[in-house]
Amino acid sequence: MSLEARYARQIVLPEVGASGQARLAAARVLVVGAGGLGCPVLQYLTAAGVGALRIIDPDRVDESNLHRQPLYRMSDLGALKVVAARTALLALNPTTTIEAFAAKLTPANVSRCLEHADLVIDAADSFAVTYILSDTCLAARIPLISASVLGWSGYAGVFCGTAPSYRAVFPELPERAGSCALNGVLGSAVGVLGTLQAQLALSLLLAITPSVAGHLVTVELRRLHFGGFSFMGASEPSSLWSRFIDVSALDEQDIVVDLRDVAEAPVSVSEWAIRRSTESLLQATADPQLPPERRIVLCCRSGLRAWRAARALARQGYENLALVALGP
Numbered sequence: 236m237s238l239e240a241r242y243a244r245q246i247v248l249p250e251v252g253a254s255g256q257a258r259l260a261a262a263r264v265l266v267v268g269a270g271g272l273g274c275p276v277l278q279y280l281t282a283a284g285v286g287a288l289r290i291i292d293p294d295r296v297d298e299s300n301l302h303r304q305p306l307y308r309m310s311d312l313g314a315l316k317v318v319a320a321r322t323a324l325l326a327l328n329p330t331t332t333i334e335a336f337a338a339k340l341t342p343a344n345v346s347r348c349l350e351h352a353d354l355v356i357d358a359a360d361s362f363a364v365t366y367i368l369s370d371t372c373l374a375a376r377i378p379l380i381s382a383s384v385l386g387w388s389g390y391a392g393v394f395c396g397t398a399p400s401y402r403a404v405f406p407e408l409p410e411r412a413g414s415c416a417l418n419g420v421l422g423s424a425v426g427v428l429g430t431l432q433a434q435l436a437l438s439l440l441l442a443i444t445p446s447v448a449g450h451l452v453t454v455e456l457r458r459l460h461f462g463g464f465s466f467m468g469a470s471e472p473s474s475l476w477s478r479f480i481d482v483s484a485l486d487e488q489d490i491v492v493d494l495r496d497v498a499e500a501p502v503s504v505s506e507w508a509i510r511r512s513t514e515s516l517l518q519a520t521a522d523p524q525l526p527p528e529r530r531i532v533l534c535c536r537s538g539l540r541a542w543r544a545a546r547a548l549a550r551q552g553y554e555n556l557a558l559v560a561l562g563p
Contacts, residue, residue: 238330242284255441256284262440263287263351267340267368268358269316270294271420272382274306275429276356276436281324283437287332288324291348292316292359293339303422339562340364343481345371354439356432357381362408363538363560367479369394369401373471378448380435382428387421389428392451392466393435399449403469408477408542424456476549476556477542485532485559490525492516494535494544495561504534504561516544527553534559 238256245251262285266273269292280288296304296311296319311319317335324333340348340359345367349355355377357368365381372379378396383389394401431452438447449467454460482504485491491508493500494516503510509524513535516522525531531553533541538560545556 238284245283250443251441258442259284259437259440260286263289263353264436265289265291265348265352265355266358267291267348267356267364268360269306269320270300270358270360271303271422271425272358272360272384272429272432274304274320275426276358276433277320277324278306278327279430279433280436281328281331281333284328285331285440287334289334289336289348289352290317290320291336291338291340293337303420303425340367341481342367342479343483349375349377352377354436355379356436358429358432361537361560363479363558365401366477370475370478372396373400378439380432380439382432384425384428385420387424387457388453388455389424390451390453391428391431391435393439393448397446397448399466399469400471403471404451404466406472407546408539421456424454427454427456474549476554477545477558479538479560480532480557482534482559482561486530489530489532491532491534492525492544494533494540499536504559508534513540513544517547521551525553527555530555530557532557532559534561536561536563
């Protein structure tokens with residue numbers, strides 16, 4: 236195999252050259268999510284000659300994925316995405332080292348997943364994962380490229396490292412989250428945003444100037460409108476009451492509040508958890524079962540209800556709060 240021939244069309248670029256190609260070969264990138272965003276990210280980074288990729292995703296290939304995840308084939312249905320992705324990517328470029336982990340990224344394993352990574356790409360489509368990655372990358376000074384897309388629109392930005400965190404730009408979660416299943420998404424729109432993530436990653440790895448760090452790009456494909464802004468001046472939040480923790484970090488001294496009802500979750504998150512609805516905690520009235528001197532841990536499926544409840548409690552003066560996103 237001739238590496239000069241494989242990468243000739245990018246090595247000829249003055250911004251790349253032989254030294255830039257060597258930088259890519261030495262790079263180690265963590266990609267969280269091997270779905271609609273992750274597929275183009277993985278394909279283009281592998282094709283460009285990035286030396287080592289680590290992929291983490293717990294899901295299996297479903298037929299509903301195929302319209303926006305062209306890395307997979309009908310023969311991959313039912314297979315773990317990370318396994319199918321690794322096979323396809325090594326067929327594309329066998330010189331790339333690819334580690335595949337069929338797991339969900341959590342506060343318990345995030346530090347281990349980030350070990351030796353030069354760059355992290357958030358393609359997980361989960362608010363909880365994005366904030367977990369942002370908090371960890373900010374502390375470790377590792378750049379984080381995060382994107383989101385729904386319908387015809389989306390954005391991608393470069394956070395942490397030398398730039399402000401995702402929290403600095405988005406200190407509050409949305410009141411409710413959309414999803415591809417409920418709201419729909421155009422496959423090519425996901426491809427545009429995932430490819431944009433790959434472009435931002437290559438720009439960082441090649442140290443292109445001016446740097447893309449601290450920039451967010453917005454895309455509205457129905458009207459073919461591209462926008463964006465620099466957020467290098469954004470300040471970090473002074474309070475981290477919305478930090479996510481792992482369910483394994485629950486302590487018997489915690490007041491654990493399960494925001495899922497019995498119909499949603501017949502078995503609660505812990506044997507000492509109390510059940511509350513999010514609406515009940517939004518009331519500005521003191522709850523005798525929530526003493527402010529104890530840590531209050533709010534749990535729900537995605538983290539959004541827990542965040543809303545925590546925000547309400549923070550406004551009532553609670554300071555020792557934590558969130559748990561339990562997932563499906």
